[in-house]
Amino acid sequence: MALSGLDIYKLLPKTNCRECGFVTCLAFAMQLAKKAVSLDKCPYLSEESKRALEASSLPPIRLVIIGEGDSKLEIGNETVLFRHEEKFHHPTGIGFIIDDNLSDSQIKKKLETINNLRFERVGQQLNVNLVAIRQNKDKARFIEVVKLVSKETPLCLVLMSQDIEAQRETLSFLFQKRPLIYHATSQNLNLMAELVKDYKLPLVVTEPDLEKMDKLTRELNKQGLENLVLDTGNKSIAKKLWDLTQIRRQALKKSNRALGYPTLVIVEDPDPYKEAIEAGSYILKYASIILMQNVESWQVLALLTLRQNIYTDPQKPLQIEPKLYPVGQATDKSPLLVTTNFSLTYYTVLQEVESSKVPSYILSVDTEGMSVLTAWAAEKFTPDKIVQAMNKSGVNNIVSHNRLIIPGYVAVMSGDLQEQSGWQVIVGPKEAAGIPAFLKNL
Numbered sequence: 001m002a003l004s005g006l007d008i009y010k011l012l013p014k015t016n017c018r019e020c021g022f023v024t025c026l027a028f029a030m031q032l033a034k035k036a037v038s039l040d041k042c043p044y045l046s047e048e049s050k051r052a053l054e055a056s057s058l059p060p061i062r063l064v065i066i067g068e069g070d071s072k073l074e075i076g077n078e079t080v081l082f083r084h085e086e087k088f089h090h091p092t093g094i095g096f097i098i099d100d101n102l103s104d105s106q107i108k109k110k111l112e113t114i115n116n117l118r119f120e121r122v123g124q125q126l127n128v129n130l131v132a133i134r135q136n137k138d139k140a141r142f143i144e145v146v147k148l149v150s151k152e153t154p155l156c157l158v159l160m161s162q163d164i165e166a167q168r169e170t171l172s173f174l175f176q177k178r179p180l181i182y183h184a185t186s187q188n189l190n191l192m193a194e195l196v197k198d199y200k201l202p203l204v205v206t207e208p209d210l211e212k213m214d215k216l217t218r219e220l221n222k223q224g225l226e227n228l229v230l231d232t233g234n235k236s237i238a239k240k241l242w243d244l245t246q247i248r249r250q251a252l253k254k255s256n257r258a259l260g261y262p263t264l265v266i267v268e269d270p271d272p273y274k275e276a277i278e279a280g281s282y283i284l285k286y287a288s289i290i291l292m293q294n295v296e297s298w299q300v301l302a303l304l305t306l307r308q309n310i311y312t313d314p315q316k317p318l319q320i321e322p323k324l325y326p327v328g329q330a331t332d333k334s335p336l337l338v339t340t341n342f343s344l345t346y347y348t349v350l351q352e353v354e355s356s357k358v359p360s361y362i363l364s365v366d367t368e369g370m371s372v373l374t375a376w377a378a379e380k381f382t383p384d385k386i387v388q389a390m391n392k393s394g395v396n397n398i399v400s401h402n403r404l405i406i407p408g409y410v411a412v413m414s415g416d417l418q419e420q421s422g423w424q425v426i427v428g429p430k431e432a433a434g435i436p437a438f439l440k441n442l
């Protein structure tokens with residue numbers, strides 16, 4: 001946990017020798033608390049103080065990196081229990097299990113589906129992150145399937161095998177892809193530690209009991225392993241949520257570094273609805289990785305949408321660049337609609353304008369990412385702001401008419417806007433769903 005300036009001061013020599021460039025040790029401590037200077041500026045720190053200060057500057061939940069290149073996945077490094085306190089930083093990695101007892105053609109088909117699980121929502125690309133290969137057959141088959149999968153997908157890999165030799169042979173050709181190794185238990189701890197140590201690979205530690213988990217991670221730390229991911233095994237949803245919450249609380253509120261690691265859960269239900277509901281619960285609290293079995297696109301889209309919402313900064317709504325956007329083959333005769341720059345609002349309006357098949361312009365006004373009514377109530381979507389946006393966009397040189405369509409919810413501003421802009425103001429529908437019919441009849 002981060003220390004205050006006074007806590008840090010207690011650990012300093014208090015001689016005010018000025019060698020750090022500050023007049024007093026207290027002044028140095030205050031700067032250290034703000035992370036404005038580095039610890040090595042004081043040459044007189046005892047080893048014990050140095051250790052305590054270094055530990056306090058580490059994140060309470062370790063950042064673990066899986067994979068490499070553009071598709072690498074960063075998990076952990078979270079700092080709060082509730083997103084309204086600050087924000088959640090590293091979105092849950094979503095992955096799919098491929099069993100090595102499937103045929104090659106079944107594996108290729110499933111991989112093709114997984115690779116195509118990409119969506120665009122409110123201007124952002126949403127995609128899945130991992131493929132986990134699980135051993136059910138012999139070593140040779142596992143290695144064969146790992147080779148097949150790694151050739152066919154750019155996603156991060158998880159190697160699920162208790163066969164140390166199979167893992168070792170696989171890593172001899174795959175270690176540069178930084179796969180996640182699944183998993184160390186109390187039975188194979190030293191063997192797994194030995195396996196990942198040389199390559200510094202991330203390792204899943206599985207233990208149903210949190211006190212025992214605490215001991216296992218401390219043991220692995222003694223062996224120099226820090227890239228750990230915690231898994232409390234197969235349990236009911238309620239028990240799993242309890243574990244995930246306790247792990248997060250222990251790391252953030254009790255500064256328990258032994259549990260300060262990202263987490264992994266496996267969700268396998270033949271019913272894709274139940275699987276999606278269970279996985280969604282773990283996205284909310286507090287899974288860093290979810291591995292599942294089904295690959296239905298409706299199921300994955302729901303999870304990716306939930307993830308996008310949970311990992312958006314609650315203090316900074318998703319917004320688009322405020323400017324004039326042509327839709328379709330817009331000409332100088334095309335209608336002009338005005339809305340806010342809140343992504344969800346803009347993309348909803350855009351979708352409806354596109355479906356009307358009437359080429360148009362949408363003027364997005366800078367409302368700091370607020371939706372229409374919120375922005376109007378906060379005086380961010382006013383006649384004055386709309387006129388400013390019109391002038392900035394140069395729309396009067398782009399269209400040859402002077403008709404402006406405003407959302408029905410802010411009909412009340414039409415008189416003022418007409419007066420200030422000199423344009424004819426037309427009140428559009430209240431809901432975006434009314435736009436296609438409105439534009440066709442305009």
Ligand code: SF4
Binds near residue numbers: 017019
């Ligand atoms: S160098 Fe160390 S002991 Fe000297 S003033 Fe700075 S903090 Fe204090």
